[in-house]
Amino acid sequence: MIPVVALVGRPNVGKSTLFNRLTRTRDALVADYPGLTRDRKYGRAHLSGYEFIVVDTGGIDGTEEGIETRMAEQSLAAIEEADVVLFLTDARAGLTAADEAIAEHLRRREKTTFVVANKVDGIDADSACGEFWALGLGEVYQMAAAQGRGVTNMIEYALTPYAEAMGLTRDGEGEEEADERQYTEEEAEAEQQRLQDLPIKLAIIGKPNVGKSTLTNRILGEERVVVYDEPGTTRDSIYIPLERDGQEYVIIDTAGVRRRSKVHETVEKFSVIKTLKAVEDANVVLLVVDAREGIAEQDLGLLGFALNVGRALVIAVNKWDGIDQDVKERVKSELDRRLGFIDFARIHFISALHGTGVGHLFESVEEAYESATRRVSTSMLTRIMQMAQDDHQPPLVNGRRVKLKYAHAGGYNPPIVVIHGNQVKKLPDSYKRFMMNYYRRSLKVMGTPIQVRFQEGGNPFEGLNTKKLTVSQERRRKRMMSHIKDKKK
Ligand SMILES: Nc1nc2c(ncn2[C@@H]2O[C@H](COP(=O)(O)OP(=O)(O)OP(=O)(O)O)[C@@H](O)[C@H]2O)c(=O)[nH]1
Ligand SMILES: Nc1nc2c(ncn2[C@@H]2O[C@H](COP(=O)(O)OP(=O)(O)OP(=O)(O)O)[C@@H](O)[C@H]2O)c(=O)[nH]1
CATH class of the missing domain: 3.40.50.300 (P-loop containing nucleotide triphosphate hydrolases)
Known part of the structure; x- marks a missing residue:
């Protein structure tokens, strides 16, 4: 099960900044759906091979009386349901009564908590962070969320127990691999x-x-x-x-x-x-x-x-x-x-x-x-790509036409099509969307989002018309591809 990480802390310590940093990589996907605004409270993060849900619990002002009653109900629930709590404090402001009140609550809930001293940029971090040990929640992690400093380390540390349970290792090895096999018909x-x-x-x-x-x-x-x-x-x-x-x-x-x-x-x-x-x-x-x-x-x-x-x-x-x-x-x-x-x-x-x-x-x-x-063969995906390209040529970039070379599957549920070619990173979004829609129509994909990704690089069988590959050629091509992939690692 995917772990849930809750960000807790008094207002202004940098929770939103950290939340954005953790979930940002995913924004590109959401941006494909102009009708959706991003939820600022719940997000999905992907960081050095770890996938997890991040919840920003909002500012809890612990100085008010009776923290239990003052905490927003959703924030409380989020803390209850989280696997790991990242308790953010502000290294510049130092330890406050609000921090102590929150710590007291977390200690009582016996939650797996990591104390994080944020905003350590440009200050003497070690001496500024010392006082947070007094919270009695163990080690104090130094971070500068705005700069992204310390974020990956801290997440890796916090999630390692879950990573082991999920069969992940730190560099993402053992992670359930997307099915990128290249299929013949x-x-x-x-x-x-x-x-x-x-x-x-x-x-x-x-x-x-x-x-x-x-x-x-x-x-x-x-x-x-x-x-x-x-x-x-x-x-x-x-x-x-x-x-x-x-x-x-x-x-x-x-x-x-x-x-x-x-x-x-x-x-x-x-x-x-x-x-x-x-x-x-x-x-x-x-x-x-x-x-x-x-x-x-x-x-x-x-x-x-x-x-x-x-x-x-x-x-x-x-x-x-x-x-x-x-x-x-x-x-x-x-x-x-x-x-x-x-x-x-x-x-x-x-x-x-x-x-x-x-x-x-x-x-x-x-x-x-x-x-x-649905598993789709490499030759079929390449054929569709070529048809799309014939219908509507990719634009010129710096006076040269973007060349699409071949396509293969990059995963399923959602279906991912990976297109290789030259200068593909420079393709305008409109062309990418055209490709996506072309695949959707050609494959009669209904009821699922699909993704088309572009990768710089050529086809080792350049010049060979994939339409005409025999079964054994296709097999050879496949072996070659996986060989190249191995070498890249
Ligand atoms: N008229 C009508 N009422 C419905 C229909 N489906 C559910 N209801 C009523 O809506 C109310 C809520 O239904 P539930 O099935 O408990 O809703 P739920 O989504 O499971 O709610 P939670 O458990 O709170 O998440 C009940 O009073 C149902 O009888 C429907 O098709 N027509
Ligand atoms: N110097 C410095 N400033 C930071 C850092 N992280 C966040 N800030 C600043 O601290 C302020 C508060 O950051 P937010 O991320 O909005 O804090 P928050 O905890 O979400 O605040 P609430 O939404 O009120 O709960 C902003 O002005 C940030 O730019 C950091 O690592 N270093």
Whole structure:
């Protein structure tokens, strides 16, 4: 499971600065979806081979009385649910009462905490940081988030125990490798067969009260006992195996844990982190929205995260029963307007309560999964690239035409196409987008984002027309490619 790192600290110590630094590499992806603004609280980070979720808990002003009550509920929940807390302090300001109050709270929660003294740039760091040892939370890490100094070291240190559990090493070795194998047509087909026997992991997500439990129960076709009296951690989703039309699924149920006790009626708790983890773990995300409420900011936040991770996506507009025709029209045009940027995702109008439309959801889920995981041969990807290039030549850069040479797969779920060529880094975004759309249409990719990456460099079989490669030539080419790849390491 992907670890969650929470950034905690009083206002102005540099949490946002660190958050931005940790999540920035991913921004490029989100930027492809102009309809989405980035969530400033939850992000996904990738740093020296480690992937993790970062949560900025916002400023906690511990000087106020009763820190427990003063902390925003979401911040508290984030601390509870985090695997690791990075407790930021300001080396320039020195130790404050607020820091001490926060430390006291963290000590009581017995959270794995790392004290980080930020803003050590341009000061005598060692002497400035000494006093933070008094917080009683162990070693004090020096960092200058604004300059990026100390950030990688600190993250590596903090995540090493999790990295070991996940089979990662510091330099990213052993990390679950994206499937970058180059397939011939036959191999692609064989791999496809193999994939058919794997279950599709489907996460059902959405903000509170949109009908996730009702939908899950409807799918399971029975009134399932909802975790009533189980000791309630809100952070864990429930994994439910299911077979449907010969296809195996694992439904990842993120609905709020309801605890009933004699005293309190129901305790419900929405956990963003649980949802984020479910998205990470899923192949396909089913985003449920409430027809009566339209698209809310929180829906867009979840959607952004799912797209950022590259998950296949189906949208269910629930509670479609018993609303007037004119309201339906209004909801539909709002969806068009606000979700136009993800035109690849199928939208279903359903009633989880009555079961209307629920069966058809699975057609789209299967389609999305199939699109997201379909193995495509190198020759096919190269052929499509050439067709696109014939249709619409790459532009001139510095008087020379950008040359695209060949393409191969760089991973699945989401599908990644890697195009090699000369001066490709200088291609304008419009051309990159054209390529992406060309692949999407040619491969009939539906229900999943796809990525096209460009890599500088030629084809070792330059001059050979890949259209005409025989099976054995293709195999030879493949061996050569992997040889070159090995040599590069
Ligand atoms: N010199 C120096 N300044 C820093 C560093 N990191 C952050 N700052 C500055 O400190 C100020 C506060 O940084 P933020 O990242 O907004 O702090 P925050 O903890 O998110 O603050 P809140 O949003 O109020 O909780 C900004 O002016 C930053 O530019 C650093 O490493 N060195
Ligand atoms: N009219 C109508 N009501 C629905 C439908 N689906 C769910 N509801 C109602 O909406 C309310 C919330 O449904 P839940 O299934 O508990 O919602 P949830 O998303 O699981 O909520 P959390 O557990 O808080 O995350 C309940 O009162 C349901 O009966 C629907 O299709 N139509």
